[in-house]
Amino acid sequence: xxxxxxxxxxxxxxxxxxxxxxxxxxxxxxxxxxxxxxxxxxxxxxxxxxxxxxxxxxxxxxxxxxxxxxxxxxxxxxxxxxxxxxxxxxxxxxxxxxxxxxxxxxxxxxxxxxxxxxxxxxxxxxxxxxxxxxxxxxxxxxxxxxxxxxxxxxxxxxxxxxxxxxxxxxxxxxxxxxxxxxxxxxxxxxxxxxxxxxxxxxxxxxxxxxxxxxxxxxxxxxxxxxxxxxxxxxxxxxxxxxxxxxxxxxxxxxxxxxxxxxxxxxxxxxx
Amino acid sequence: xxxxxxxxxxxxxxxxxxxxxxxxxxxxxxxxxxxxxxxxxxxxxxxxxxxxxxxxxxxxxxxxxxxxxxxxxxxxxxxxxxxxxxxxxxxxxxxxxxxxxxxxxxxxxxxxxxxxxxxxxxxxxxxxxxxxxxxxxxxxxxxxxxxxxxxxxxxxxxxxxxxxxxxxxxxxxxxxxxxxxxxxxxxxxxxxxxxxxxxxxxxxxxxxxxxxxxxxxxxxxxxxxxxxxxxxxxxxxxxxxxxxxxxxxxxxxxxxxxxxxxxxxxxxxxx
Numbered sequence: 354x355x356x357x358x359x360x361x362x363x364x365x366x367x368x369x370x371x372x373x374x375x376x377x378x379x380x381x382x383x384x385x386x387x388x389x390x391x392x393x394x395x396x397x398x399x400x401x402x403x404x405x406x407x408x409x410x411x412x413x414x415x416x417x418x419x420x421x422x423x424x425x426x427x428x429x430x431x432x433x434x435x436x437x438x439x440x441x442x443x444x445x446x447x448x449x450x451x452x453x454x455x456x457x458x459x460x461x462x463x464x465x466x467x468x469x470x471x472x473x474x475x476x477x478x479x480x481x482x483x484x485x486x487x488x489x490x491x492x493x494x495x496x497x498x499x500x501x502x503x504x505x506x507x508x509x510x511x512x513x514x515x516x517x518x519x520x521x522x523x524x525x526x527x528x529x530x531x532x533x534x535x536x537x538x539x540x541x542x543x544x545x546x547x548x549x550x551x552x553x554x555x556x557x558x559x560x561x562x563x564x565x566x567x568x569x570x571x572x573x574x575x576x577x578x579x580x581x582x583x584x585x586x587x588x589x590x591x592x593x594x595x596x597x598x599x600x601x602x603x604x605x606x607x608x609x610x611x612x613x614x615x616x617x618x619x620x621x622x623x624x
Numbered sequence: 625x626x627x628x629x630x631x632x633x634x635x636x637x638x639x640x641x642x643x644x645x646x647x648x649x650x651x652x653x654x655x656x657x658x659x660x661x662x663x664x665x666x667x668x669x670x671x672x673x674x675x676x677x678x679x680x681x682x683x684x685x686x687x688x689x690x691x692x693x694x695x696x697x698x699x700x701x702x703x704x705x706x707x708x709x710x711x712x713x714x715x716x717x718x719x720x721x722x723x724x725x726x727x728x729x730x731x732x733x734x735x736x737x738x739x740x741x742x743x744x745x746x747x748x749x750x751x752x753x754x755x756x757x758x759x760x761x762x763x764x765x766x767x768x769x770x771x772x773x774x775x776x777x778x779x780x781x782x783x784x785x786x787x788x789x790x791x792x793x794x795x796x797x798x799x800x801x802x803x804x805x806x807x808x809x810x811x812x813x814x815x816x817x818x819x820x821x822x823x824x825x826x827x828x829x830x831x832x833x834x835x836x837x838x839x840x841x842x843x844x845x846x847x848x849x850x851x852x853x854x855x856x857x858x859x860x861x862x863x864x865x866x867x868x869x870x871x872x873x874x875x876x877x878x879x880x881x882x883x884x885x886x887x888x889x890x891x892x893x894x895x
Binding site for chain 2: 410411413415417418432433435438440442444452453454456458460462463464465466467468469470471472473518520521554555564565567569571572573590591592593594595596597598600604612615617619621622623624
C-alpha cells in the first residue's frame with residue numbers, strides 16, 4: 354500500500370455518518386499531520402461515500418486546532434444534493450470533548466464538456482532531469498514523501514535576515530517520492546505541499562501554521578487518470594504578510610501545460 | 625439606513641442560534657440575491673454574535689441552491705474557539721424542507737502587530753475622476769448599488785464571439801454607489817462585485833452561477849475604519865474556463881496601495 358493511501362485511510366463503512374482516521378508518522382510535520390494529508394482524508398470520506406456524485410470541484414479546509422497523534426472521528430454530512438452538484442461538510446473531532454479539530458466543505462459536480470479556454474500558461478521550466486532533486490531527507494517527515502526539483506525559490510534557511518526580503522515565489526517539479534498515479538486525493542495534498550512562503554522570504558522558520566486552505570480542481574477524473582505519475586509543474590507565491598497572517602497562492606500544471614488545480618491559503622506567523 | 629445594511633439585516637437577537645434574513649430587490653441579480661450580499665449577511669451573523677472575538681480573516685461561502693425571494697433562516701454555530709482564533713459555520717435554510725441554500729465557514733482571529741511585508745503592489749490606475757463612471761443603471765439591480773470606473777476590461781456584451789477571446793482581466797475603481805464607510809461586510813460584498821469573467825471573455829452572458837467563493841481579509845478593523853468611503857482599486861482575472869466551470873481571482877487595494885482583501889471564486893457556465 355502506498356504510504357499516502359495508508360495515511361488517508363478511513364475505518365468503517367463508506368456510508369457511515371462517522372468514520373475514523375489515524376495520523377501517521379510518515380506525514381508528520383511540526384506539531385501535527387501534514388495539512389495536505391488531512392485535507393485528502395476529508396476528501397476521501399466524501400469520495401468514498403455511496404451517495405456522492407460528480408468530481409470534486411472545490412475544497413476548503415479549516416485547521417481549527419492541532420490534530421494529536423492517533424485516532425480521530427470523521428463526521429460526513431451531505432448538506433445539499435442538486436441535479437449536477439453536491440455540497441458536503443466534513444468535520445474531524447478528537448479528544449475528550451470530541452471537539453472539532455478540522456472542518457471542511459467540499460463541492461462535487463458533473464464536469465460536462467464545454468467551451469475550453471485557459472488564459473493561464475504553465476511556467477517555463479527546464480525538464481525535471483535537468484534540475485537537481487531537493488534533499489528531502491533532512492527535514493520533516495512529510496517532506497520526504499515528495500520529490501521537489503526547484504527551478505526557482507528553493508527553500509534555504511539559516512540566512513541572515515535578507516534585506517530586502519527574498520521573493521516569495523517558488524517554481525518547481527513536484528511529485529510523490531514513491532510513484533503513485535495522480536488522483537484528486539494526491540492532487541489536493543500536493544496543493545498544500547509548499548513550504549511556508551515566509552520561510553524563504555525571511556530565511557528562517559518562525560512559528561507558523563496554516564489556518565485555512567481552498568483548492569479548486571480544474572480537471573475531470575478522466576483527465577487526471579490520463580496523467581499518471583509524472584511530476585506536476587508547481588508555482589507558489591504570496592502577496593502579503595501583515596498583522597500576524599500571510600497568504601499563499603499556488604498553481605499546479607499537468608501534461609501539455611493543463612492547469613489541474615489552483616489553491617490559496619492563509620496562515621498564521623509570529624515574526 | 626443604507627441599502628446595504630438593510631439587505632444584510634437579521635431579525636432576532638444576536639446570540640440566537642437561528643436568526644432570519646430577507647432578500648431585497650435592491651441587490652437582486654438574475655435568479656437570486658447578489659452573492660456578495662448573501663455572503664455579507666452570513667458574516668454579519670457571526671460579527672454580531674456576542675461570543676465572537678477577533679476580526680474576520682477567512683470567509684468561504686458555498687452557494688448550494690438559488691435563494692428564493694423572501695425570508696430565510698440563518699443558522700450560526702461556533703465550531704471551535706481558541707485563544708486567538710475562532711471557527712464559525714453558518715447555514716441559510718429556506719423552503720418547505722428547510723434545506724440548506726447557502727453554507728459558509730468563517731474564521732475570526734486576533735490581528736496582532738507583526739512584521740509587515742507586501743510583495744503585491746497596487747496596480748497603476750488613473751485617478752477616479754479621470755475615468756468615466758460605468759453606466760450602472762441599465763443592468764441588474766445589484767449593479768446599480770456600486771460605482772465602477774474601469775481602466776481596463778469594462779463589460780461589453782453583444783459582441784460577435786471575439787477570436788481570440790478577450791482578456792479576462794479587469795481593473796477599476798469600486799465603491800458603494802451611495803457612500804458608506806468601508807467595513808468587513810462591505811469589503812466582503814465588494815470581493816464578489818465583479819461581472820462574471822466569462823461575460824467579457826466571450827462577449828455575451830451565458831448561463832452562469834458562482835458555486836463557491838473564498839475571501840481573505842488582510843487588514844484589521846482599525847485599518848478598515850481609517851479607509852472611509854473612498855473607492856478601492858479592484859483587480860479581477862481568470863485562469864481557466866474548462867468542463868463547465870471557470871475561476872476568478874480578485875484583489876482589492878485601499879489607501880496607499882494597501883492590499884485589503886484577496887478573493888477566489890469558482891463558477892458554473894454553459895457555453
